Amino acid sequence: MSPETTQLPENQHDWVQDFAEGSKEQRNLLGGKGANVAEMTRILGADRVPAGFTITTSACVAYMNGEQEFPDGMQQDVDAALARLEAQAGRRLGDPENPLLVSVRSGARASMPGMMDTVLNLGLGDEAVLGLAKRSGNERFAWDSYRRFVQMYANVVRGVPSERIEAEISALKKRRGITLDTELEPTDLQELVATFKAIYREQTGEEFPQDPHEQLSGAIRAVFDSWLGDRARHYRRINRIPDEWGTAVNVQQMVFGNMGQQSGSGVVFTRDEVTGEPDPSGDFLIDAQGEDVVSGVRNTQDISELADIMPAAHAELMEILRTLEKHYGDMQDTEFTIEEGRLYMLQTRDAKRPAQAAVRFAVDAVEEGLLTKEQAIAKLDAASLEALLHPTFDRNADYTVLATGVNASPGAAKGAVVFTAEDAVHAAERGEHVILVRPFTEADDVAGFHAAQGILTSEGGKASHAALVARGMGKPCVCGVSALQVDLAGHVARIGDAVIHAGDLIAINGTTGEITIDDVPLVEPSQDPHMAGVLQRFETVLGWCDDVRVLGVRTNADTPGDAAKARELGAHGIGLCRTEHMFMDIERQPKMRRMIMAEDEVERRAALDELLPLQQQDFEGIYEAMAGLPVTIRLLDPPLHEFLPKKEEIGDELHQAYADKRYRTVGVLADVLERIELLSESNPMLGTRGVRLGILYPEIFEMQARAIFAAAAAVRERTGSMPELEVMIPLVDYERELELMRELMIRVAGEYDLVHGQDYLVGTMIELPRACFLADHIAHQADFFSFGTNDLTQTGLGFSRDDIEGKILARYIDRKILDRSPFETIDAPGVGQMLRMGAWLGRTTKPDLKLGVCGEHGGDPDSIAFFHESGIDYVSCSPYRVPIARVAAAQAQLASPR
Numbered sequence: 001m002s003p004e005t006t007q008l009p010e011n012q013h014d015w016v017q018d019f020a021e022g023s024k025e026q027r028n029l030l031g032g033k034g035a036n037v038a039e040m041t042r043i044l045g046a047d048r049v050p051a052g053f054t055i056t057t058s059a060c061v062a063y064m065n066g067e068q069e070f071p072d073g074m075q076q077d078v079d080a081a082l083a084r085l086e087a088q089a090g091r092r093l094g095d096p097e098n099p100l101l102v103s104v105r106s107g108a109r110a111s112m113p114g115m116m117d118t119v120l121n122l123g124l125g126d127e128a129v130l131g132l133a134k135r136s137g138n139e140r141f142a143w144d145s146y147r148r149f150v151q152m153y154a155n156v157v158r159g160v161p162s163e164r165i166e167a168e169i170s171a172l173k174k175r176r177g178i179t180l181d182t183e184l185e186p187t188d189l190q191e192l193v194a195t196f197k198a199i200y201r202e203q204t205g206e207e208f209p210q211d212p213h214e215q216l217s218g219a220i221r222a223v224f225d226s227w228l229g230d231r232a233r234h235y236r237r238i239n240r241i242p243d244e245w246g247t248a249v250n251v252q253q254m255v256f257g258n259m260g261q262q263s264g265s266g267v268v269f270t271r272d273e274v275t276g277e278p279d280p281s282g283d284f285l286i287d288a289q290g291e292d293v294v295s296g297v298r299n300t301q302d303i304s305e306l307a308d309i310m311p312a313a314h315a316e317l318m319e320i321l322r323t324l325e326k327h328y329g330d331m332q333d334t335e336f337t338i339e340e341g342r343l344y345m346l347q348t349r350d351a352k353r354p355a356q357a358a359v360r361f362a363v364d365a366v367e368e369g370l371l372t373k374e375q376a377i378a379k380l381d382a383a384s385l386e387a388l389l390h391p392t393f394d395r396n397a398d399y400t401v402l403a404t405g406v407n408a409s410p411g412a413a414k415g416a417v418v419f420t421a422e423d424a425v426h427a428a429e430r431g432e433h434v435i436l437v438r439p440f441t442e443a444d445d446v447a448g449f450h451a452a453q454g455i456l457t458s459e460g461g462k463a464s465h466a467a468l469v470a471r472g473m474g475k476p477c478v479c480g481v482s483a484l485q486v487d488l489a490g491h492v493a494r495i496g497d498a499v500i501h502a503g504d505l506i507a508i509n510g511t512t513g514e515i516t517i518d519d520v521p522l523v524e525p526s527q528d529p530h531m532a533g534v535l536q537r538f539e540t541v542l543g544w545c546d547d548v549r550v551l552g553v554r555t556n557a558d559t560p561g562d563a564a565k566a567r568e569l570g571a572h573g574i575g576l577c578r579t580e581h582m583f584m585d586i587e588r589q590p591k592m593r594r595m596i597m598a599e600d601e602v603e604r605r606a607a608l609d610e611l612l613p614l615q616q617q618d619f620e621g622i623y624e625a626m627a628g629l630p631v632t633i634r635l636l637d638p639p640l641h642e643f644l645p646k647k648e649e650i651g652d653e654l655h656q657a658y659a660d661k662r663y664r665t666v667g668v669l670a671d672v673l674e675r676i677e678l679l680s681e682s683n684p685m686l687g688t689r690g691v692r693l694g695i696l697y698p699e700i701f702e703m704q705a706r707a708i709f710a711a712a713a714a715v716r717e718r719t720g721s722m723p724e725l726e727v728m729i730p731l732v733d734y735e736r737e738l739e740l741m742r743e744l745m746i747r748v749a750g751e752y753d754l755v756h757g758q759d760y761l762v763g764t765m766i767e768l769p770r771a772c773f774l775a776d777h778i779a780h781q782a783d784f785f786s787f788g789t790n791d792l793t794q795t796g797l798g799f800s801r802d803d804i805e806g807k808i809l810a811r812y813i814d815r816k817i818l819d820r821s822p823f824e825t826i827d828a829p830g831v832g833q834m835l836r837m838g839a840w841l842g843r844t845t846k847p848d849l850k851l852g853v854c855g856e857h858g859g860d861p862d863s864i865a866f867f868h869e870s871g872i873d874y875v876s877c878s879p880y881r882v883p884i885a886r887v888a889a890a891q892a893q894l895a896s897p898r
């Protein structure tokens with residue numbers, strides 16, 4: 001965010017500033033809307049933008065801190081600014097002959113669409129409305145404006161339910177036999193004003209205020225208060241917008257889109273907001289004020305039709321859109337009003353856009369000379385780009401759309417229905433694909449988002465928690481499916497007659513909002529002809545990123561398939577290959593269990609001998625998929641009991657066997673149970689795992705070393721080139737632990753004629769605080785370090801991931817202790833500081849020590865920026881995050897070159 005440019009002497013306050021004096025750099029003080037209205041006034045000229053002034057965010061902050069009273073001097077500043085506005089407009093607020101009308105608009109630093117309030121047509125009263133009618137010669141317009149004002153003021157300032165008011169309008173239209181607001185006669189509108197005022201009296205116990213100054217302070221107060229409202233608070237929490245920022249309030253002379261057939265209002269983007277195609281896109285309404293366009297009271301017309309209705313205004317608008325885009329160097333999202341043929345601009349902001357529009361804009365903007373490549377990269381929202389890699393429904397497939405909701409986060413997904421985050425997590429652990437189905441979601445559900453393929457809710461729209469979180473993660477999401485009823489207690493969902501149980505298949509398409517229970521085939525974007533252009537542009541952009549970045553990007557991959565996929569997505573090697581996943585495979589489990597169950601070393605070696613060829617095969621596949629690029633293989637890390645069945649399962653089987661009098665089975669099971677108990681630890685995360693396994697059971701690491709080196713020798717034999725092999729020892733605390741394991745590796749490698757330092761490297765994970773503090777010692781035994789930031793976060797903070805994310809996080813965010821999970825973005829001042837110490841100490845021993853980061857932080861843009869600044873050589877992330885990491889690494893280099 002740009003720094004403040006206003007510097008005021010200490011005794012002067014910055015409560016109020018005229019539009020004519022501001023600029024876009026003052027976003028923090030004036031809010032986004034105010035700063036951009038000021039900027040437009042500067043570049044388009046004062047006659048294009050209705051005049052006005054901004055009550056600053058500083059005033060709002062002072063109001064919040066001071067028991068919700070206007071700060072000293074603010075009222076005077078508002079009065080003075082109003083006097084200037086009145087002089088300029090040649091009209092006075094509340095003047096019965098020639099009244100000035102204003103809008104009172106909220107606008108915070110960060111855009112919060114639909115979260116806060118605005119009041120239009122302020123300044124009208126029983127007398128002023130007559131003056132307005134006379135001056136304009138348009139009685140209908142005057143009364144239409146008045147009824148709008150009473151309606152909005154009652155709702156926004158005094159909380160009168162809008163349904164209550166809308167119901168009156170509908171009832172009147174019904175009585176008149178008309179369908180459109182524009183068909184209401186002046187007498188109808190007068191009647192509505194009287195009715196609304198009666199409702200106001202009934203709901204507030206007061207008369208509708210006729211004094212325009214009272215109206216104005218009421219509206220300003222209401223906008224300040226809306227910052228503190230539940231809706232806005234909730235939105236800020238999800239979007240990590242600090243509560244302390246406050247909102248600005250813009251007071252602006254009204255221009256009128258509701259003055260007849262030569263007037264209107266609209267919303268227009270400089271380019272298509274969904275596809276990014278270069279033609280402006282938007283909607284407008286003739287004879288309407290701006291809020292009608294968004295609220296959907298009437299069906300809007302496409303902006304292209306304005307060219308026929310008001311060619312001159314349309315041409316001016318197109319010209320202005322070009323000017324704005326050029327000036328801001330970004331796609332703009334604007335609001336305009338035409339008053340009797342005269343065009344006014346009311347708002348502009350950088351357009352939010354889905355990934356496909358973002359890459360289209362980036363490429364087009366560079367081609368058009370609007371932006372440099374570097375500028376285009378800097379404008380990308382790295383995290384949202386993952387959406388481009390997700391599959392879609394096969395367009396040629398036959399399926400029945402069961403219901404449609406809001407297309408909240410693009411991409412399609414299918415899987416078994418789960419109703420809780422916990423079930424999603426468990427299913428994911430079993431390798432199952434699930435769709436998380438909820439009425440709505442909350443912070444507690446986030447762990448389930450990670451685990452699920454997609455999210456489906458019956459409530460909420462594009463700004464709901466589910467939508468925002470899903471988009472952040474690049475997960476497909478359909479929200480607000482009103483036909484869907486989720487019965488959490490009953491573990492079922494219903495859509496019409498269809499009953500959906502937990503475990504049933506469901507497919508969602510977050511690009512279109514469709515849902516179906518048919519097993520519709522999904523197609524990878526690369527196989528979808530409609531995506532060809534988008535992916536090609538994405539490749540172009542990624543190519544620019546690769547030219548810019550210095551941070552390397554590798555992948556976490558455990559299978560040849562993952563390795564190949566990641567390579568396709570641009571990974572430059574494997575930074576973490578977890579060998580344990582090879583043992584989780586269902587066919588290998590019995591062999592692994594036999595190894596664990598072994599009573600002694602001899603028995604264990606026999607079992608290991610059976611695992612060896614299987615593991616060797618895996619490694620050969622991975623080396624070949626990554627030929628020419630480094631492959632880091634981590635030796636067995638998790639505690640052994642993770643490979644054994646659960647105690648309860650064995651218990652049940654044992655009972656059954658006993659009941660069936662199968663005594664031999666009973667004997668076997670009893671042994672298993674005993675072994676499980678023996679291996680069980682009270683805190684396995686801190687127990688016998690990682691290098692400790694290698695110290696206690698060297699034969700396990702020896703077998704793994706054999707598989708790794710035999711595979712390397714075999715591949716070298718077959719292809720003529722040696723894989724770029726790096727063996728990694730996990731969870732090291734002490735230099736001596738690593739020394740022992742390194743000796744073991746060197747001994748085994750020697751049996752295959754492989755030379756340490758030339759044919760392979762041996763390094764370690766740095767994932768315990770002690771290892772960070774003594775990294776200079778550990779570096780003596782290590783050819784490279786890879787920071788395992790998941791475990792370093794767990795051990796550094798003393799947080800266990802599942803517990804904190806499930807139980808503690810939401811409250812911690814609420815109480816402003818955290819703003820997100822430290823497992824999502826690295827805790828830079830704490831865990832990050834340890835990492836920097838480890839990096840620095842390691843390099844005091846070996847100046848060229850290669851440093852990597854593996855763990856989920858490696859795919860998180862904010863963490864990537866931190867790693868870049870910490871002098872890390874490469875990050876390693878899951879295959880689908882690789883493109884995001886490439887973008888984020890380039891952005892980090894542009895923000896802070898190294």
Ligand code: ADP
Nearest residue numbers: 103105106114118252253254255290291335346
């Ligand atoms: P939001 O942030 O919800 O879009 P705005 O402050 O932009 O709220 O105002 C809501 C609507 O009122 C918009 O359509 C806007 O164009 C319209 N509006 C705001 N100020 C004026 C004005 N001075 N004259 C005419 N229309 C206005």
Ligand code: MG
Nearest residue numbers: 033335346347
């Ligand atoms: Mg607006």
Ligand code: MG
Nearest residue numbers: 730767788791
């Ligand atoms: Mg670890």
